[in-house]
Structures are given as C-alpha cells and as structure tokens.
Amino acid sequence: MQQVELLEQETFCWPAPQSREVALFTDLTLLSETLELAAVRGSVNLVYLQQALRQRLQRMRQVKTQQPRTIERILRELKLFGWIEPLSSGNGAGPSYRLTSAGVDALRLAQHTPRQFRRLLAEKMQEIYVIPGWFIARLWHINPQGQGEVILPLPPSDWQTRSRGWDDHGWDDEMRQQTVTAAQLARKVSASAFPIDDDDWLRAVEAAWRQLGVQRPRGAHHTATAVFSPRTRLTSAFRSAWLNLLFNRAPYKEDMIDFPGGRPPLYPRTFAGWCPRLESLELIFYTDAHPKINGRLLFPVSVFRKTAPASNFEPIMNVLDPEGDILWLHQPTWDGIRERFVQTLIAVHQQLTARRGTLYVSLLAVRDEVCRQLRISSVAFDEFLGHTLDFLPATGFPWSIAVETDVREDQASAPAQYRRPVYVNGVPHFLLGLAHLRT
C-alpha cells in the first residue's frame, strides 16, 4: 500500500485523549448501577460488585454475572470520570471505592433524569477519550452529502466456502472476487456511503488477509492440523481494511491528520465497543441487519453546528469540534415529529409487509429503517413508538397498531441476539402490526 506522509495540523486536530484504553463493556447501565451500589453500601469493590450487579438482558442475551475483568474496567472508567475514589485498602478483597461528590451528582442524574445522565456521560467520554466527537465528525467527513451515512461491507452472504488448512492462506481469485463484489454491492445500495476505490480496497483487504495468515492458530493447534474459515478470516480482513482506510488518523485519501498521536484512533476491538456505546449515548445509529445491506449501516444522529433550533436539537455544550462548533443531538419533540414519525412508520411497515407477505413484521427492522429515514436514535424511536401506541387510531390516521413480545424463529438466531430490542414501557418488543381501519 502506498505510504503517504501524514501531516499533523494543529488547527484542525482534536485534542490528545487522556486515555486511549477504553473499557470495552457496552452496557452503560453498569455505570449507574455501580454508582447506586456504592451510594447504598458506602463503598464497593470487585468481589462485592460481582455478587451485587444484577443479571440483565444485554441486547437479546441474558447476562447472569459480570466477569471480574469487566468490573475492573467499570471501576477504572468511573475513576477516570472522577465519580469514585479509592479507599485505603485493608481487608484483602482488593481496593474499595466510594463516591465522590461529582459521583453523587452523576448518580442523582442517573436516577431522576436518565437523559441528562446520558449527556453527562457523552461529555465525560469526550473529555477522556475524544473518540465520540471525532467519530461523528469523521462520519460526516466520509459522506457529507449522505449526512454521514457509511456502509461497512462484509463478505457477500451468498458466498459458499469451506474451511481451509491453516497454511492454505493464499490470496486467490476467489477472495479477490468476493472482496470486489462486497464493495460493489455496498456502492450499489448507496454510492457515497462506501467511497473507497476498488484498488485501494483490494490492497487493504489483501494486506490484512496476509497479516492474519501469518498468525498462529489459537489453542494447542499445530498449523499442520488447524483449519480456518475463509469467511471468518475475510470478515476480519474487511474490518481491518475499512478501519484502516476510513477511520485512521487522517481521512481517506487525505494527508492531514485530525487525530493526535502515533497510533490509530480505533482498532477492531475498540471499534466494536464504541459503536454500541455511541448508540446508547444517542450520538449515532447502526444496524448489522438492514435487509438491503450486507454489513453494517452506520450514521450519526447528531451534527456539529454553530446553532440549531431548540425544537429539534439538543446541544452537548462541552463537546466541541476543532473549529468550535457544538455537537447537536437530533432530538425532535413528539409534537414536532408526530405526523412524520407515524407516516414513516406506516410506510416502512407497508414495505416490509409487502416483502414478507405477513401483517406482523420485525419491529427491529422497522425501527432500523425509520431511524435511518428520520435520523433519530433508537432511544428516541422507543419513546416515539410509545407515543404512537397512545396516539393511534387518530383522526387523519385511521390505523390500528399492535406490538408483540413474541420472538419469531428468524429473530432468535445467534446474530439476531446482538440486536437491540425495542423497549415499550421497559419491556422488549419484537413484532409490529399495523392495519388500516376501513371506515
């Protein structure tokens, strides 16, 4: 791959992060729950938290207990935010922590105004890691005319392949063809959402593929007996390639870096952690299950602007880009978006109904497309859907609506368990039916 001289430009560069080691847990309620336990008990430590943190539904998977490593990371992050401080240790159970006064304030927000707590978390994460603001700005930079919409392709779903011997890792025509096809499919869906040239893409994927090929197999396997799945390896190579090309220190095809330091801002593991975090903070939306896309569809639901109307946007005053613009979250009021939301919900439901031939369709699929069209977060969607359930049927909208908690067979598969459910009154729902009432 052609090496370009990267130039660090002071003016448009984001500040250096205080920490580059982001905690990879994605369920941010763990933070507020730990604060709560610390407030009730006076102090918390690893052993206590492992017993006390409740079992939870993470996406669609039940997580009964947290791993010690996760709890260490929670404590580390809360410490970085200045919300807890260590107590002098003495009982052999590892260090204990108590709330700071900032931690008490944060807990109060979490308990009474979860939305404000999310905003505070966004500010804190920006302050410590810089990634949230930089990531949104980068999405807008990649595809300005598509409002930051980016497609990160995966190998074509109809590619049938069989496992290979560990040493059989040559970059052949089959891999080349799948790589180009994946890029072409992504561009067919939205030309500007995958702006990488075929040559650059092929080179980057090939380089990543070769790098993965020289690694040793996990476990006790000898390379002569170990096998690998070409699909899994090509998927990893794709991830590495689009991260390297689109989310590196300098934007694609540019030589002015905007993220300080000598290391890339994101690695595949941290990217996998940041996407759900930013989604929970209502800064972006992403889905890996859009019916027209083989890969991840990602777009911001926030924008850096000087000003924005308060009826539709909410500022996070402490998240500024290098030019001093404020991060505005698209947070329309129910009154302001009601008609557009209901109309879009009905239109998307009708499209999916026509495709599947059933009245009840996946609520998650409807959510993904409605959020994409209206550029709203999944949290906002849940809220607006709740309003819609109260609103319909209405004058001018003679539609009846029903949501169900049943999980259809195709929604119970392993990949589907990583999708965020739609919450109505705190209960996950999975199916949506809408019917026109004939008068």
Added chain:
Amino acid sequence: MTDNPFLRRGGDIASTPNRYERFALRDNPFPKSPTVNPLSSDPRENGEIYCESLRAYEQKQFERLLVPSPGRADAHLMAFLMDYATRRGRGIGKTAFLTHQRRRIMDDLGNELTGGNYVIMAAHLVPEGGGRTRKFWQFVRLIAKSFNDDNCISTALWRLRAFSGVIPQDVLARIDQNNLAETLGNDRWLDSHNVSPIFVLNPAVEQMLVKAGVSVELAKTLSRDGHNPSEFEQRFLREQSDPWWRQEGYNFVFNVLPQLFQAAGISRVLLLVDEVEKMVTPQNRYERTAFVDDVRRYFVDGAYLGVHNRTYGILWTIHPYVQELWQPYWYSAGLDRVCPIGGGTSQEFTVYFKPMKPDEAAIPLVREYMNHYRFDQSSRDSLTPFTNRAVIVALEKSGGLPGPMLTLLRIALERAVEYRWAQIDEAQIESIFSSMPPSEPDELDDTPETLSPPLTDLQGEG
C-alpha cells in the same frame, strides 16, 4: 323440461361464438392459471405446450447429471436444480421443465435419451405444504404416491405382463405402444384377447415378483392392482396408515419397488422433486438433521436394494434460501461428498435456472403457445395481434419469467378483444403492466435496491 333453476342444465358452451376469431385463434392461447398442473387436460396449463429450445442448455445439464448413457453409465445419485431468480422465482418455468423431462423420459422409457441402452423412468414429486412433508417417512409416502400417479409402478407391471410369457406374440403385436394403459394395463382388453388376467396372467406376474424377492403378500397386491394406478391407489396406498408408512414405508420404497423395477428390467428411476422448500422450511433443527441423515441412509449407503442397484436418481429443486437452510445439515451428514450443495464443486452437480433473456426467448415462447391455438395454418408462426416488440417488452416487464409474461399477454389479448384493438404493441403492454397490482409481495422491493434518501436533513433543519 322444467323451469326450476335448480334442475336446469348448463348452456352449450361449444356453440358460443369464438371471440378470438378475428386474430385467427381458437381460444386465448395463454394460461388462465399461473401454475403448471400436470393433471389438467388443458394444454396451456399441463405443460404440454413447451418450447424446448429455450431451456436446451439446462436440459443438457440435467441429462449429463442424472441420465445414464453408454459413455456415462455411472450417472450421479443426486443433483440440484437451482432457481437463481431468488425471490422472483415463481413462474420461472421449473415445474414446466420438470414436467417436460418426465414426459420425454416416460414417452419411450428413455430410449432416445440413452441411445436405447437403458430403460429409465421418472416421477415428478410435488411435496405438500404446511409441514405435511417435513418428515422423511412422509417423503417416502410421497415417493410411492408419485410413482403410482406418474405410471412408474404400472409401467413396470405392464412390462412384467409382457415378459411373463403368458401373452401370445400375436396379442403383444397388437399392443398400442402409445396407450399401454388401455391394452397391457386393461384386464378387459386382455380378456377379450383370450388372456385371463385373474387366473393366468396375474399369478405369473406374482411368481416373477416373488422370484425377485418380493413378499408373497405384496407380490399378490402388486400383480392384482399395480397395473392400474387408480386401483392401486384405492386398494393399497390409501389403505396404509401413518404408522405403516413410518415402519414399513421404507422397505416398500427402497426394497420392494427396486425389486419390482429390477424384475421389469428398469435401470433407473428419476425422482424430480419440485418445491423442496415446502419440506425444508417447516422443519426444525432436529427434523432437518434426521431428514438429511435419512437421505444419506436410504439413497446413498444404507443396506437397501435401491441403494445397491443405484435404482434412484434425485433432482432436488431448490433456491438459495433452501441451500442456506440445508447446507450445514447436508455437510454434517457427509452428503457434500455425494452431491455438494454449496461451494466450488457444487457447480458440477447443479442445473442453474435463470430468468430468460427477453430478446432471445420471448418470441419463440409466445409463438409456441399461439401456434397451438391457430385454426388457420397460414397464420402459423405469426405473433398477430402482438408486435415483436410487445412480447419482448412483456418478458422484460416480467423480469425474464415466462409465467408472469404469459399472464400479462393473456390480459392483453382479452383487452384487445374487448376494445377491438387491431394490434397489441409495446405501449399497450406497458399500460396494462402499470395498471396491474404486484402479483407477489416481493416485487415491490425487488427493483430499487438502493437506500432512499433520508427524510431529515440534520445540517439544513432550522
């Protein structure tokens, strides 16, 4: 005669004036029903009107894979017919293709196809929907039923009758080879030619079957009723309970019938399995595993005569979704070594069925249908009242699928009669097409695969 409307007889439809006379047609040549029904007497719907040249390549592939020939005695055990029109699959012509292959094989028992070297038969299997063919024993019952419906069992018995030595040569010489059912299969006809089916012929056939290994009881049943499909259906197949099919069905289909076919000198019987999705989609994980394991056992390596003689060859008609559902189970059962369902080598075992190219296929196909209904031979090979462009556009609009195109042309011809159009051209086809509701749910979403622009502009709002 009575005036009571409940006792009246229907009018004489034959005397109704021909609405299509103006176009030199006996009737509307295009099918009313969107599906092929092999049992229908209407040539538009039973697959009789068929343009072989349009699927010549696929037909060659089919022959290469499953039909034994002198240079290829060891034809594959299994192959796939892959519908590559994915969601637009309905009306691509798979059933017409399978029906045609069955007919051409059964017409001369593969004489022409195999250069006279092998005697082969074929049955067209259409699984029941709603999960009624999701278990292997249900599939076994379907095989037996289809063998009977498609005359495989009766043909074998007709051959046994002919080979029994009981029918004199002069009577055999009088057999109508185009109508075996009414001669060799007809007890009255044989009786009228001094061959007693009950006392002489059937016992002789029974002995042949017993000698081939069939149990006395089943040999009696087969020799008594097997030559007549409706009798065999009524007196044997329908009489068997579900538990019988679960316990004995396997033996009947994979031992007894191969014994019958072997005795009748039949080298191979092809199972053309249509709509495999009706079996696979309703199956749960365990049923899929069990089904695929049984496919291996009863067709590939079980201790059955059918396996030993390689009596059966199967063509599974699938589409990519079925491939996806079946693939892991297929691999687990080791069937990928017999007939890979995916991956590079699967191409060697698959007949790919793709949409037709409008500029190549539309005119010959429409001509085939119209020729069948021309009463005036001078109009033969003419497309009147359609223009060439009209039929090409019709196939284009139908996504290269013949089924929807024929429906579109049927409607167009009805409109031409009703509104007294002199000609049907491209504009009229387009106008009719745009006024038609989508015939299947998937069509709406098929063409534009691009994402629609968002309805909100985050930079512009405010």
